[in-house]
Amino acid sequence: MIRKFSFAKAAKKQTSGLGAQDAYVIEFTAQTPKSVDEIWGALVKPDKVTAWLVPVSGKLSKGGSFTLGGFGQGEITMCEPKRRLGIDLTLGAQRQSLDISFAEEGKGKSKQRIICVKITAKISDLPAGNWEKFGPAIVGMGWEMVAHALLDHLAHGPNAAANRDTMRFAASAEGRAFCAQAFDSWRAAALAGGLDAGAMSGPAPSVLAVYTGLHR
Numbered sequence: 001m002i003r004k005f006s007f008a009k010a011a012k013k014q015t016s017g018l019g020a021q022d023a024y025v026i027e028f029t030a031q032t033p034k035s036v037d038e039i040w041g042a043l044v045k046p047d048k049v050t051a052w053l054v055p056v057s058g059k060l061s062k063g064g065s066f067t068l069g070g071f072g073q074g075e076i077t078m079c080e081p082k083r084r085l086g087i088d089l090t091l092g093a094q095r096q097s098l099d100i101s102f103a104e105e106g107k108g109k110s111k112q113r114i115i116c117v118k119i120t121a122k123i124s125d126l127p128a129g130n131w132e133k134f135g136p137a138i139v140g141m142g143w144e145m146v147a148h149a150l151l152d153h154l155a156h157g158p159n160a161a162a163n164r165d166t167m168r169f170a171a172s173a174e175g176r177a178f179c180a181q182a183f184d185s186w187r188a189a190a191l192a193g194g195l196d197a198g199a200m201s202g203p204a205p206s207v208l209a210v211y212t213g214l215h216r
Contacts, residue, residue: 023120023121023122023123024120024121024122024123025118025119025120026118026119026121026139026140027116027117027118027119028117028140028143028144028147029114029115029116029117030114030115030117030147030148030150030151031105031112031113031114031115032112032113032115032151032154032155033111033112033113034113034154034155035113036082036102036113037082038154039102039113039115039150039154040081040082042150042153042154043060043085043100043150044060044061044079044085045060046058046060046066049068051153052149052150052152052153053068053069053146053149053150054068054069054070054071055069056068056069059076060076061076061079062076062077062078062079063075063076064076068089071089071091072089072090072091072092073089073090074087074088074089074090075087075088077097078099082102083101083102084099084100084101084102085098085099085100085101086098086099086100087100093125094121094122094125094126095121095122095125096119096120096121096139097119097120097121098117098118098119098143099117099118099119099120100115100116100117100118101116102114102115102116103116115147115150117143117147119139119140119143121139126138140182140186141179141182141183141186141208144178144182145169145170145175145178145179148169148178149169170212171212175212176212179208179212180208180212183208
């Protein structure tokens with residue numbers, strides 16, 4: 001269900017909302033035949049976010065602040081209806097900025113809507129050694145599972161069980177297969193981006209094991 005992955009590390013990039021010298025950026029896209037109206041509603045209407053992810057309270061419009069279940073707090077920094085959504089999140093000790101935009105591919109009944117997700121975070125916010133051990137997948141895989149939950153909700157509506165525990169999903173047979181595929185893609189992208197192979201394998205537990213207990 002996840003279409004592709006790409007990786008970039010911007011060690012000296014100034015990033016809006018973070019102002020960090022050690023920012024890094026990870027990107028992935030997902031695709032669905034559902035309309036942009038349906039996708040947008042699932043992202044900015046609290047009752048719909050609650051249905052596929054976790055309970056959310058607050059204002060999901062530009063300048064609004066919200067609490068995302070037990071995950072953390074956030075602020076909407078950009079809101080161009082049905083085009084682009086910018087979010088600053090505080091998740092524990094780490095701050096992340098999300099930039100979600102949309103594109104289309106194909107024509108007629110085969111047309112697909114592409115959800116483009118760019119996540120900017122700070123290496124210095126990660127627990128000591130996590131970047132060296134895990135690279136970009138330590139953040140990327142979690143958000144891919146969130147995207148998976150969104151696509152499942154869009155595909156099945158009320159019949160889709162709310163994915164309120166990504167670890168539970170990761171432990172399922174479907175989740176393990178999904179995470180293994182995502183891990184392979186992130187590892188290949190990280191290596192292409194110049195990350196040391198030892199950061200994604202070897203004696204240290206891989207990020208795949210963090211989520212699923214599987215080792216590569």
